[in-house]
Amino acid sequence: MSAFPRTIFHVDMDAFFVSVEELFDSSLKGKAVVVGGQRGERGVVAAASYEARKFGVHSAMPLRTAEKLCPHAIFVNGHRERYIEYSQAVHRILTSFSPAVEMASIDEAYIDMTGTERLHGPPLRAADALHGRIKSETKLNCSIGIGGSRLMAKISSAKAKPHGLLWAIAGHEKTFLAPLDVRDIPGVGKVTEKNLQNFGIRYIGDFSRYDEAFLEEHFGKWGLALAGKSRGEDAGGWFDSEVGADSEPKSISHEHTYNQDTADVAKIEATLMRLSEMVGRRLREADLSARTIQLKLRYKDFTTITRAQTLPAATQLDTEIFEQIRRLFHKNWRKFSEVRLLGVQAAAFDEDNAQADLLDQGRRQRWRNAMLAVDRMRDKFGESSVSLAAGIKGGFRERTHENPVELRSTFGDKDKK
DNA sequence: TCTGGGGTCCTAGGACCC
DNA sequence: TCTGGGGTCCTAGGACCC
Numbered sequence: 001m002s003a004f005p006r007t008i009f010h011v012d013m014d015a016f017f018v019s020v021e022e023l024f025d026s027s028l029k030g031k032a033v034v035v036g037g038q039r040g041e042r043g044v045v046a047a048a049s050y051e052a053r054k055f056g057v058h059s060a061m062p063l064r065t066a067e068k069l070c071p072h073a074i075f076v077n078g079h080r081e082r083y084i085e086y087s088q089a090v091h092r093i094l095t096s097f098s099p100a101v102e103m104a105s106i107d108e109a110y111i112d113m114t115g116t117e118r119l120h121g122p123p124l125r126a127a128d129a130l131h132g133r134i135k136s137e138t139k140l141n142c143s144i145g146i147g148g149s150r151l152m153a154k155i156s157s158a159k160a161k162p163h164g165l166l167w168a169i170a171g172h173e174k175t176f177l178a179p180l181d182v183r184d185i186p187g188v189g190k191v192t193e194k195n196l197q198n199f200g201i202r203y204i205g206d207f208s209r210y211d212e213a214f215l216e217e218h219f220g221k222w223g224l225a226l227a228g229k230s231r232g233e234d235a236g237g238w239f240d241s242e243v244g245a246d247s248e249p250k251s252i253s254h255e256h257t258y259n260q261d262t263a264d265v266a267k268i269e270a271t272l273m274r275l276s277e278m279v280g281r282r283l284r285e286a287d288l289s290a291r292t293i294q295l296k297l298r299y300k301d302f303t304t305i306t307r308a309q310t311l312p313a314a315t316q317l318d319t320e321i322f323e324q325i326r327r328l329f330h331k332n333w334r335k336f337s338e339v340r341l342l343g344v345q346a347a348a349f350d351e352d353n354a355q356a357d358l359l360d361q362g363r364r365q366r367w368r369n370a371m372l373a374v375d376r377m378r379d380k381f382g383e384s385s386v387s388l389a390a391g392i393k394g395g396f397r398e399r400t401h402e403n404p405v406e407l408r409s410t411f412g413d414k415d416k417k
Numbered sequence: 418t419c420t421g422g423g424g425t426c427c428t429a430g431g432a433c434c435c
Numbered sequence: 436t437c438t439g440g441g442g443t444c445c446t447a448g449g450a451c452c453c
Contacts, residue, residue, distance in 0.1 A: 016453095036421075043421050046453090059453075065418045105424095105453050187426095189451050222427080238426090255422060292445085302420070308446060341421090348445095 005170055006114040007123055008243065010145040010153035011094065011130070014162040016107035017047035019140050020082050032073040037063050039075050042259055046078050050162060083107070086138055093133050097126070100244040108157075110150050112243040127165050148173075151239035152232055154186055173232025178205030185229050186239070195219070204230045248349070249286065253294075254278040255343030261300045263338045272325050273318075275344040280318035281375055289314035289350045293321055295328040296343030304341075307332050314350035317367055321346065 013019070017035040022028045028049075034057060036046035045066050048057040055070035066073065087106045094101045097120060100112035113126055120126035127144045134142050141163045145156025148170035155177070160166035168176045182188050182196050182204060199218070201207060207215070207230035215223035225234075234240040254275045262268065272295075283290060293315075294308040307328045315321065325344055333339075 042419090046421080060421090062418060062420050065420085068418080107453075187451065191450060220428085250425070251423090253423065257421060294446095304448090306447060310445065343422090 005148050006112060007116075008147055008150050008153040009111045009113055009123075009127060009130070010104075010147075010150065010157040011090070011109045011111060011134075012143050012145070012157045012161065013090065013107040014141040014143060015047055015049055016086075016140070017078060017083060018049045020086050021076050021079070023139060024079075024082070028074060028076070032057075032070050033076060034063070034066050034070070034073045035076050035078050037075065037077060039067055040064065042257060086140065089138050090134060090140075090142075093130070093137060096133075097130055100242075102243050102245075110153065110243045123167060124165070127167075131165065149232070149234055149240055150243070151186070151229060151234045152176075154239070155180070155184055158184065168232075174230075177230060177232055178203065178208075180204045182206075185226065187229075188226070192219075192222075207231075249288070250349075251345055251347040252279055252282045252286070252288070252290070253296075253343060253345035254282075255296060255341060257298075257341045258339070261338035261340050263336050268329070268339060268342065269326065271342050272329060272344065273322050275342060276322035276325055277318045279344050279346050280316060280321050280371070281378075283316035283346055284371055284375065287316075288346075289316045290321075290346035290348060291315075291350060292346070292348035293324040293328075294343075294345040294347065295325050295332070296341065296345065297329070297332065297339065298341035299334070300338040300340055302340065305332065306343075308347075310348065314348075317371060 018028075018033050021033065021035060030051060031049065032052035032055065033049040034045050034052055035048070037043040041063055043063050045057060045059050045061045045063060047059055048066070052066070052070050052073050055073075057066045057070050057073065063075070067075075083106050087103065091101065091103055091109065094109055094111050098111050098113050098116055102110045104110060113120070113123065116126065120129060123146050127146060131142060131144060134140060143157050143160040143162060143164050144166075145153045145158070145160055146165075146167040147153035147156050148168075152168045152170075152173060156166040156168045159180075177184075180203065182201060183193055185204065188196075196202070199210070201210075207227055210227075212224055212227050215227050217223075219226065228234060229239075256271055256275060258271075291314045292308055292310045294306055296304065296306050298304040309324050309328060311320075311324070321344065329342075
C-alpha cells in the first residue's frame, strides 16, 4: 500500500506471439495469422493477428472455430523459446528505465516510474521514449497505460491498444472508469459479468447505484473489492502492491491432452510418468520440494476431476511423484472410460528443506545428485534418452533410497562419457 | 464453437484439536 | 444426553488471466 501518489506504467506487447513470428517469417506480415496450432488440431488460439481478429478470431478460441470464421488464415505453431527470448529483451530495456520492474506475464510488465522525472521527464515523455527504445531494439510494438496504481495502468493500456499510450490522470479515476464495461475490470470474466448483469450492472459507473453492504451481501468479499475497483481504488489488493517484489511460485504443473482420447492403461501410465518427470525436473531446477501431489483427469465428455495427496515429507523425485500419481489414478479412474487429458501438479512447497532428519537428508542428497545427472543427460541426448526403469516397466521393484536410479538409455555408446 | 497449458486466488466443507 | 467456537490443515472445484 502506498501513502503517496505513484506513477505506474503497464507495458503490454501488441499481438506479441504473432509479431514475434512475423520477425522470423516476413511473409506473415499484414495477413490473418493464428498462432497456437495447425488446422484441424485439438487446441485453442494462443494469439491472432489484428487482420484475423477482424473475422472474430480471438485468443482462447478453439482452433476449429477459428478455421471456420477465417478459412484463409495462416496457422502457425507457437515457439515458446522465441517469446521468452524477446520477453527478456523487453525486460532488460524496462530495467534501464526504473529498477522497479515486474513481468506480469510473458508479454506484459509493470514498471514503477515514481521519482524518475529528473531522468526521464514527465510520464508521457518517458512513455514515448520507452516505446521508442522497445521498437528500435526489438522491432516490436507495445501499448502503454499510465496510472496512479497498477489497476489504473492496466486498464489504461488495454484501452490504448493497439500501439497506443493512455494516461488515466490521478484524481479522475471515477470519471475515467464510469463509461467502461464491467469486463474491463481485471478479474471480471464471463460469469461475474452475467451475475452483475442480473442487477443491471453493465458499466463500471453502475456500481455507484448500490452501496457496499448490498454488494457484499450478493457477491461476498469479491463484491466489496469490485466496489473499490469501480472507483479506481484497490487498497490491500494485489494491484495495490509494490512493483518488483518477486514472489515464489506456489505450484508447478504439466498436463497433456491427447489428440485421440484413450483408455489404454499402458499409454496412460507412460504419459503420467513423463509428466511426473517433467514436474520433478522443474522442482529440482528451482530447488523446491513439494508435499502435495495432484492428479488431473479429464474424460472424453470433458468432465474433469482433481485428486490430491499430501505426503508426510516433501519430495522432488520423479519416482515418488509418479508413485503417488499412479495410485491416485487407479483409485479414481472410472474403468475403461476414455481419457482426454492428464495432469500432474506439485504444490505446498517446503520452505525449509533443512528440517528433514540428517540421515534421511544424506540419502535424499544422493538421490538428488543422481537425478541432476539424469537431467544433464536428457539435456545432451534428448528427453527420451533416459527413463526411470520403473516407468518403463510400469511397476515398482525399486523402492529403496539406497540404490536410487536405474538409468536406461536408448542410445548405444554415445552416453558412455 | 467442441473446448491448450501454465498459473493464481477464492470458497466451502470436513477432520481434528483445544 | 443432542452439542460452542475458533484455528488450522486438507481436499475439490471453479473463476479468471495470459
